[in-house]
Amino acid sequence: MYQSLSELKADYVRYVPWLPYPKLGVAELDPPSGTNLCRMMSGEEGNNETTSLSCGTGKISKIDFASYGTPTGSCGSLVLGKCHAENSTSIVSSYCLGKSQCTIPVNSDVFGDPCVNTVKQFAVQVECNPPMNHTYWDFSVIDPMTEDFMNATQDHTVIINFSTIPAWLYKTPARVVYPDNPDRESSPGYTQGTELVDETGQDLGDYYGRLVSYYTQGGFTDEYGVQHKSDYNYDFQYWECLNEVESEHRNTPETYTNVYDYMVQGIRRHADPERKMKFVGMALEGHHEYSWYTYFLNISNHVSHDIPLDIVSFHFYASCSSRTDPTTYTQFFSRADGFVDECKQIVAIRDALSPHTLLDVDETGVILPGDNSPNAPMFPLVYYNAAGAMYAYLFGKLAEIGVEILGESQLVGYPELPELHLQPQYPSVAMLNWTNGLGNARYHVLKVLIENFRPGDKLVMTQVSQASSVGDNFCGDILNLNTMTIQCTDADATVDKILFASYGTVQGNACGNYSVGTCNAANSTDIVEKACLGKNMCSIDANTPLFGDPCYDVVKNLVVEAHCSKGSGTASGGQSSNVYAQAFMAFDGSRHRVLLVNKTPDSLSVIVPGASGSTAIIVDDTRPTGPAINTKLTSDTVQMRPYAVFVLIMSS
Incomplete structure (x- = not known):
């Protein structure tokens, strides 16, 4: 997988450890606990795990709390639940008391089963002698993935986004439980709460500052002044602040802008005093959310005028009506056309408020119907060609209107994999084969675009003529807001017949089999005949001022089938549908x-x-x-x- 990523040679490569897997993306899952040392296990792994405690050079001197059952609460305020193994404290004492470190097996064979057919949890709180303060920074399962990613993108720009905020930074009714297994999804969701515990944002900024410092400055100093060293001095050129922020913690433009500012300030305070790092904001999942852009891109809404607005990001996923029918994949392109229109509005807002800010569609793809259903049928491989074609289409269309960066999502997805105990994770969004890590058509389209186009290339006005004819009859097919030019090949010939003309949603895809769709301008034939009959060459604008609007807010095209008095002809101009x-x-x-x-x-x-x-x-x-x-x-x-x-x- 990482070899394929390396061979892609992409820039602005985005790395986002995702919120359903807290252990893979949160480096401090529990808050600092002072002199109390705690371990809590969720119990979702079948009650057959181990947990470890360490007092460094000291000794575990006291067991304040221990419960195998259904304990609740947080470190310093743990409470017994209705289910509790009475021998919990004595067993923990036998493993740990008087030792500098210990490992406790957590299962019913050791503790007995205090409540049959109930998922058991485990919580323990101890004290050390001499007393010491405790934090819970842990990069052990985060480091390997981060190393692989950074090695695979060496010499290319990256956008790093540890989007999941530690749950304890938010006000919640109870401690948010997370899975012990890093590969197990969090259920219920981990991103609970809407209000920060520290309303000043200092704690949030410090968390992200220390996290970035760990990977870019060789380590950090924790909440109690203890040094945590690392071997990393990575260059994170871009840091993206959170992901799909409307959903996570139910942010508003106002609350998100505050969080963005807290994060920027914290990272600069701990890891980027020279202010070399650039920042990416928003990563919106919704559409037509123009109020977000108008608020965030107005620098007066930020804590100070030196807050950078380098890039704003947003997402686009197309879909269609059938998972397995390739004829429905044409719907990707009409969805893409709607998104291009939306982007024109975003570009206008950017240009008015913050023209130096780049626009990055950093998740682009297709999500087929039922994609995360274990019983969903597998789609044909040509689907990846259709999704790749849509990406290439958007590449050209968005470059034309001023969107600077188009990212493709995502590198890996997969269907249900029972042998690995994995539920589906968006197989239609994958760029790589989930069994061997090799690229599919989506990957190879992106690779071809990277290898053949560069920043600074200039777009040239382009017309395309689809070679479409039946006998001497010939056809043209263009999208709305383009101009069709009809010309007889023989200089002495004139257009003598208009066999078909429709401005609307034409059915068919080849000359000779076109038919009127549900949307059709009734005057289509009259307008084309008036413009072309008796002429060697004529032009018709495909637009509503000429034809009227037979179906408001629907993408329309103009299709014409014509005949010349001798020889054949061509009908071209604009873009074909x-x-x-x-x-x-x-x-x-x-x-x-x-x-x-x-x-x-x-x-x-x-x-x-x-x-x-x-x-x-x-x-x-x-x-x-x-x-x-x-x-x-x-x-x-x-x-x-x-x-x-x-x-x-x-x-x-």
Whole structure:
């Protein structure tokens, strides 16, 4: 898996230990407890675990509390539950009293079973001699993953986000229990509470400052002045403050902005006094939440004007009506079009309030229906081609409107894996095969884009003509707000028939089989005939001022089937509803490139003038696990398989 990540050679790679697994993402799961030393176990692992206590160079001098059963409370205020093994204190004493450290087996064989058919928990509180203060910083299961990630992204920019805040920093009715097993999901959820215990935010800032210092400064000083050393001096170029913040702790724009400021100040205080680190804010999951952008990007709403607003981030996941039917995957692109319109509003807000701030869609993907259901059927492999095609489509569309960074989510997902006791984790969002770590089509589309496009490349106005004809009849198909140009090939010929015309939601995908959809401008044929009949060449704008709006707030396209008095003709211009094309001028003066995306489950022919002799880099369904195909084109007509992505390196 990490080898595949390394070979991707991506920048702005985002690392987010996720909230359902607290031990993998929270370095201080319990609050400092003064001279009380405590261990609490949730009991979810079948009552067959061990726990350890240590007084360093001192001795365990007193057992203040011990209970195997259903204890509650927090360190310093532990309480017996209705279920309690009466021998708990004596057993703990036999293992620990008078020793500098001890390990206690926690199971019913040792303690007996005080309540049959009940999940038992365990809590113990002891004192040390000489007295010492205790904290619960523990990086033992966090370090290996972080090391692997940083090694795999060496020499590339990273965005680090330990998004899960320790639960004890929030006011909650009772201690929030977390699983003992780092690979077990927390249930109920770990992110409880909406109000910080320390309303000044100092404790939250200090936690994150110490966490970052551990990985970037070789260690930190804890709450009691004790040094915790590490071997790490990583360069965290970007730190993202929390994830999908509307859901986690039910933040508002106001409360989140406070948390962001507390975190920035704490990290600067402990780990970044020279202020080299840049920060990413929000990571919103919802849509059309423009009030978040207008509040957060207004620097006057922050604690001071030196709070950085380097990047704001947000997420997009498409879906469709069927998990297993590839024809429904075309819906990804209409969802993407809606998201592009939303991004235009976000760009406008950014440009007005904080034009230096970059925009990062740092989670982009598709979540198929029923993805986390253990009984969900497996989808066909061409799904990954369709999801990869949508990503390539968004890459071009968002670059055009001024979104700077597009991240693909996520590296690994998987269906239910009973042999590993794992429940499903979004298999449709995976970029790698969960059995061997090799890339699927989503991975290879991203890799091709990284290898062929660079910051500074310029977008060129691009038109695409889908090679579509039946006999001498020919067709054009463009999206709304584009212009279709119809021209007879013979200079002496004129357009003599309009066999089909519809502005709306046209059915069919090839010349000769188009039909009117549920949305259709009734005047379509009249308008096209008036513009084109008797002419060698004509142009028609696909827009509502000309045709009217037959279906408000629905993506429309214009499709025309025409015939010339002799020979054939072409109908082109704008973007086809079936094929997306975008040409780029390389920033370094190297050959121009053209990105082509087949947005349909059908094989298509596309005319690209000058393509003959060019190199085509192709991700399609003939190689489900890659790598991309590299071939020389011998014609201007490009044959594209379903949901294929092409990058053409033009020969001239």
